[in-house]
Amino acid sequence: MNCLQMEENFSSYFEDTLDFNSLQIFEEHLEYCEACQKEYKLFRESVSELQQLPQDVPSPDFLSTLQQQLSQEQPAAISFWRRLYTQFVTPKWALSGGFVMVLAITGMFLYPFNFGNVNNTITDTLSKTTQSVDDKSNSVIVEESGTQSNRQTLRNNQTHLGTTFSGFSHTVSGKPMQRRYVLKQVSYSTPVTGGGL
Amino acid sequence: MAELDDKLMQQFQKGDENAFTLLVRRHQQPLINFIAKFTGDRDNAEDLAQETFIRMYKAADRYKPGRAQFKTWMYFIAKNLCKNHIRNTGRREKFRVDNVASKYNDNGENEEDIDIIAIAPADTALQPEVAIERKELRHTIQSAIAELPEQYRYPLILRDVQGLSYEEISKILELRSGTTKSRINRARLMLKNKLKPYMETI
Numbered sequence: 097m098n099c100l101q102m103e104e105n106f107s108s109y110f111e112d113t114l115d116f117n118s119l120q121i122f123e124e125h126l127e128y129c130e131a132c133q134k135e136y137k138l139f140r141e142s143v144s145e146l147q148q149l150p151q152d153v154p155s156p157d158f159l160s161t162l163q164q165q166l167s168q169e170q171p172a173a174i175s176f177w178r179r180l181y182t183q184f185v186t187p188k189w190a191l192s193g194g195f196v197m198v199l200a201i202t203g204m205f206l207y208p209f210n211f212g213n214v215n216n217t218i219t220d221t222l223s224k225t226t227q228s229v230d231d232k233s234n235s236v237i238v239e240e241s242g243t244q245s246n247r248q249t250l251r252n253n254q255t256h257l258g259t260t261f262s263g264f265s266h267t268v269s270g271k272p273m274q275r276r277y278v279l280k281q282v283s284y285s286t287p288v289t290g291g292g293l
Numbered sequence: 294m295a296e297l298d299d300k301l302m303q304q305f306q307k308g309d310e311n312a313f314t315l316l317v318r319r320h321q322q323p324l325i326n327f328i329a330k331f332t333g334d335r336d337n338a339e340d341l342a343q344e345t346f347i348r349m350y351k352a353a354d355r356y357k358p359g360r361a362q363f364k365t366w367m368y369f370i371a372k373n374l375c376k377n378h379i380r381n382t383g384r385r386e387k388f389r390v391d392n393v394a395s396k397y398n399d400n401g402e403n404e405e406d407i408d409i410i411a412i413a414p415a416d417t418a419l420q421p422e423v424a425i426e427r428k429e430l431r432h433t434i435q436s437a438i439a440e441l442p443e444q445y446r447y448p449l450i451l452r453d454v455q456g457l458s459y460e461e462i463s464k465i466l467e468l469r470s471g472t473t474k475s476r477i478n479r480a481r482l483m484l485k486n487k488l489k490p491y492m493e494t495i
């Protein structure tokens with residue numbers, strides 16, 4: 097084994113993956129060759145230092161910022177149902193008496209109407225309607241986690257495209273979010289296509 | 294680990310958005326670390342990581358469980374975004390490790406300080422001068438990897454910074470394992486040669 101071949105085996109020696117025969121030849125050479133001793137020491141130290149570089153960690157609001165970005169996206173898997181609700185339920189409707197009427201009428205078919213608690217009835221009614229339309233869409237709409245509600249809130253506030261009904265009820269209670277990172281290149285707002293690479 | 298990623302992806306494909314959030318939680322740290330090391334630009338690493346996840350989110354329906362690992366896919370997208378980013382912004386002037394290292398560089402290098410490491414026993418590691426030396430060394434290493442040609446930098450970071458196996462790296466690079474191994478060895482030798490002037494003073 098000459099000095100060049102020695103270098104080719106540095107990683108294997110460092111990671112202890114040389115077979116017994118090669119290991120013997122390698123160590124024999126290393127013992128008498130000062131150049132290789134010096135080079136291998138440098139190699140070992142460099143790789144060790146590289147492996148000990150401190151890890152970069154995400155900032156605390158990385159996930160919430162991402163969720164803000166994603167709230168403007170539509171994964172292909174659920175885009176159809178998102179689109180459906182975006183078209184039919186808009187904030188304008190949500191605030192108007194007409195909207196309440198429409199839901200009240202819908203509600204009368206499926207549910208006993210309760211004047212004492214209009215909001216709950218409406219929410220329930222729409223949830224039921226959703227469920228009757230499709231199970232898949234229901235699982236998306238009825239999610240009630242904090243992050244989801246924030247996302248729905250954002251959808252209402254920023255895009256004014258519309259909202260799901262649970263989004264409407266969250267608009268009141270959802271916390272306003274801070275936006276620190278803004279992707280300049282990425283401003284996906286196409287609601288129709290599923291997107292792509 | 295990979296099976297869990299696959300399961301979460303399948304759940305997400307069925308419409309469960311929480312599954313995607315879990316995937317992000319699992320991979321955000323290694324992804325940001327990879328991007329920061331690959332571009333040498335910590336400031337933009339989070340934006341690039343966000344874009345990586347957004348692309349995965351949008352293209353999720355095209356993910357075929359079992360055919361490619363989530364991780365493989367993630368690094369593939371991230372690497373391409375990093376390459377574009379480097380091309381568009383130029384890496385060098387943006388390179389910065391951290392404030393301490395920058396301050397130290399402003400003061401200029403000092404051979405006597407560097408010698409502290411050489412003569413310091415392990416238990417002096419907490420002395421401020423030694424801490425600064427370590428930061429200086431790390432800064433030098435980051436600069437050195439940022440200067441490596443991409444075909445070497447990429448597998449080197451996956452191996453020695455991200456801790457991936459040769460098998461995983463071979464899949465990501467679509468190379469035979471022998472080629473991956475020799476490329477990583479070559480990358481390490483390049484790093485060694487770049488660090489030589491610095492290490493020899495230590």
Ligand SMILES: [Zn+2]
Pocket residue numbers: 098099102125129130131132133
């Ligand atoms: Zn030799």
